Amino acid sequence: MELTKRKQNILASIVNGYIRTGGPIGSKSIAEAAGASSATVRNEMAELTELGLLEQPHTSAGRIPSQKGLREYVDNLMPAEPLSDDERLTLDAMLAKSAFDPERLPGGAAHTLASATRCMAVATAPSGVSAKIKAVQFVQTSRRTAMLILIGSAGTMKTKVFHCDFDLSNEIMRIFFRVLNERVVGRSVTEINRAFIQSLAVSYHDLAILISPALVALLETAQETVKTEVHVSGQMNLLFYPELGPGGARRVMDFVERQDAVAELLSGRPGRAQIRIGHENGHNALAAVSVISARYSVNGADAGAVAVIGPLRIRYAHTAAQTAYIAERVGEMLTRVSREE
Numbered sequence: 001m002e003l004t005k006r007k008q009n010i011l012a013s014i015v016n017g018y019i020r021t022g023g024p025i026g027s028k029s030i031a032e033a034a035g036a037s038s039a040t041v042r043n044e045m046a047e048l049t050e051l052g053l054l055e056q057p058h059t060s061a062g063r064i065p066s067q068k069g070l071r072e073y074v075d076n077l078m079p080a081e082p083l084s085d086d087e088r089l090t091l092d093a094m095l096a097k098s099a100f101d102p103e104r105l106p107g108g109a110a111h112t113l114a115s116a117t118r119c120m121a122v123a124t125a126p127s128g129v130s131a132k133i134k135a136v137q138f139v140q141t142s143r144r145t146a147m148l149i150l151i152g153s154a155g156t157m158k159t160k161v162f163h164c165d166f167d168l169s170n171e172i173m174r175i176f177f178r179v180l181n182e183r184v185v186g187r188s189v190t191e192i193n194r195a196f197i198q199s200l201a202v203s204y205h206d207l208a209i210l211i212s213p214a215l216v217a218l219l220e221t222a223q224e225t226v227k228t229e230v231h232v233s234g235q236m237n238l239l240f241y242p243e244l245g246p247g248g249a250r251r252v253m254d255f256v257e258r259q260d261a262v263a264e265l266l267s268g269r270p271g272r273a274q275i276r277i278g279h280e281n282g283h284n285a286l287a288a289v290s291v292i293s294a295r296y297s298v299n300g301a302d303a304g305a306v307a308v309i310g311p312l313r314i315r316y317a318h319t320a321a322q323t324a325y326i327a328e329r330v331g332e333m334l335t336r337v338s339r340e341e
Helices: 005-021 027-034 038-050 067-077 085-098 105-117 170-184 194-203 205-225 235-240 245-256 259-265 316-340
Strands: 120-124 133-140 145-152 157-163 230-233 274-277 289-298 301-311
Touching: 005 027, 005 038, 005 067, 027 038, 067 274, 067 316, 085 105, 085 316, 105 120, 105 230, 105 301, 105 316, 120 235, 120 245, 120 259, 133 170, 145 205, 157 205, 170 205, 194 205, 230 259, 235 245, 235 301, 245 259, 289 316, 301 316
Parallel strands: none
Antiparallel strands: 120 230, 120 301, 133 145, 145 157, 274 289, 289 301
């Protein structure tokens, strides 16, 4: 689609005004910026409306961008808005609380993005589908309970507290550690299934009863590791955008509870932030919102994603920069933690 320079300027001015106010933009408010009279701007706005780039929600002369117009703006007219050093420091400080805890970091990333953008934010934890087991650790938590810690190569770390029918001792904890690390380190997490656990128990004969609680905990932890875990924050932020209405916000909230659907929506390759507008999201529940997402890598391998879900008048350039930065930092933090284990 080829637009004249003046049409580009008018469309950009209307999008920027709509993002700022959430309402229709009239010709008078942008005539000076467009370098043309109000009558000329009205004519150009009428042509942009015929092209499907603008909409007239009321009988007034004001226009708002259509989803097609927003896509044209994002693809061809939107200036980059790199984050300032102060903004980066602020985001880093918000992430710092969970920086060294792989289990909490995705949730911390979602909370940080929701707070910074005043929208809903989601983050997927690294999936263990392609991960290999780096280590299995144990921590005794009481006389007859212990915590199993499963550490994967994709930056995953899952824990499971399990109970034994006998008193634990340092020697028993060492047996747990030796048996599991000898037989499972280096294996794919997906290999740890019920048949594998049963064969492992049989191979240890007299020790089978002793190590059974730890083996069951390992199986349950491995099963949880391969699931894509979705963390959500800032749901209530959507209620502050009147164009969504309570019903629209509720539909988005219901959608993000479907973890498989969210994981599929955010699938892709690491790189620059991806912007999906309204119907481009492919779900009726997301037809009135935009989704800005970015994937992160751990040890060079694609691992997960962070995303912001907000109204169609979201600050696209700035939010994309924030989302891409958080994704980059999450990947760096998880990579560092995985190498220190």
